[in-house]
Amino acid sequence: MQYSYTFKPTRNINMQIRIGNGYDIHRLVVGRRLILGGVLLEHPEGLGLDGHSDADVLVHAIMDALLGALGLGDIGKFFPPDNPQWKNADSLVLLENIEKLISEKNWKIVNVDSVIIAERPKLKNHIDLMRNNIAKRLRIEIDFVGIKATTNERLGPEGREEGISSHAVVLLEKE
Numbered sequence: 571m572q573y574s575y576t577f578k579p580t581r582n583i584n585m586q587i588r589i590g591n592g593y594d595i596h597r598l599v600v601g602r603r604l605i606l607g608g609v610l611l612e613h614p615e616g617l618g619l620d621g622h623s624d625a626d627v628l629v630h631a632i633m634d635a636l637l638g639a640l641g642l643g644d645i646g647k648f649f650p651p652d653n654p655q656w657k658n659a660d661s662l663v664l665l666e667n668i669e670k671l672i673s674e675k676n677w678k679i680v681n682v683d684s685v686i687i688a689e690r691p692k693l694k695n696h697i698d699l700m701r702n703n704i705a706k707r708l709r710i711e712i713d714f715v716g717i718k719a720t721t722n723e724r725l726g727p728e729g730r731e732e733g734i735s736s737h738a739v740v741l742l743e744k745e
């Protein structure tokens with residue numbers, strides 16, 4: 571059996587692609603808002619996410635994935651948590667800034683995929699609004715933004731409702 575493979579490019583071989591991966595988790599506490607993908611949600615126990623910014627773990631994971639794809643570090647480097655400027659910051663505005671940085675470097679966002687790990691509240695009816703918020707800030711079509719939700723089957727910090735986490739991957743291209 572022959573295992574060698576000859577690559578026959580059918581499109582621009584100067585195209586570069588990059589993949590990025592991001593993760594974030596924030597604690598669930600009383601007295602804070604619960605914002606995911608820019609959507610204000612209601613937790614059955616009135617809990618929200620603690621953080622210096624609005625603690626939107628989904629948007630934070632996506633920003634880290636975008637920065638990671640270009641080897642630019644993480645969001646803390648661009649928006650330091652000890653800088654009062656980012657106190658209660660709207661993470662969608664921070665996302666707009668990251669998109670600007672990427673487009674200035676002539677990279678295009680191909681797609682984003684992500685998952686939110688939250689025991690409660692049920693997120694499925696809010697997913698399309700989150701996708702729309704993110705697609706708008708990234709200046710891509712909604713079809714290129716994937717967001718899923720899963721419980722952690724009551725396991726670990728998310729399962730005990732100590733926090734909510736999110737993972738994201740992105741693909742970038744440049745001609």
Ligand SMILES: Nc1ccn([C@@H]2O[C@H](COP(=O)(O)O)[C@@H](O)[C@H]2O)c(=O)n1
Pocket residue numbers: 688689690691692693694695719720721722723
């Ligand atoms: N916070 C959540 C968690 C899950 N969902 C939806 O429920 C489905 C089943 O979740 P499991 O963790 O039991 O696999 C999941 O696929 C989501 O559609 C949700 O809306 N909100």
Ligand SMILES: C[C@@]1(CO)OP(=O)(O)OP(=O)(O)OC[C@H]1O
Pocket residue numbers: 594620621622623624625630645646647649650651652656659664
């Ligand atoms: C965006 C920032 C700004 O303080 O948000 P935080 O709420 O501190 O969240 P975290 O994910 O811990 O760190 C990222 C920070 O840069």
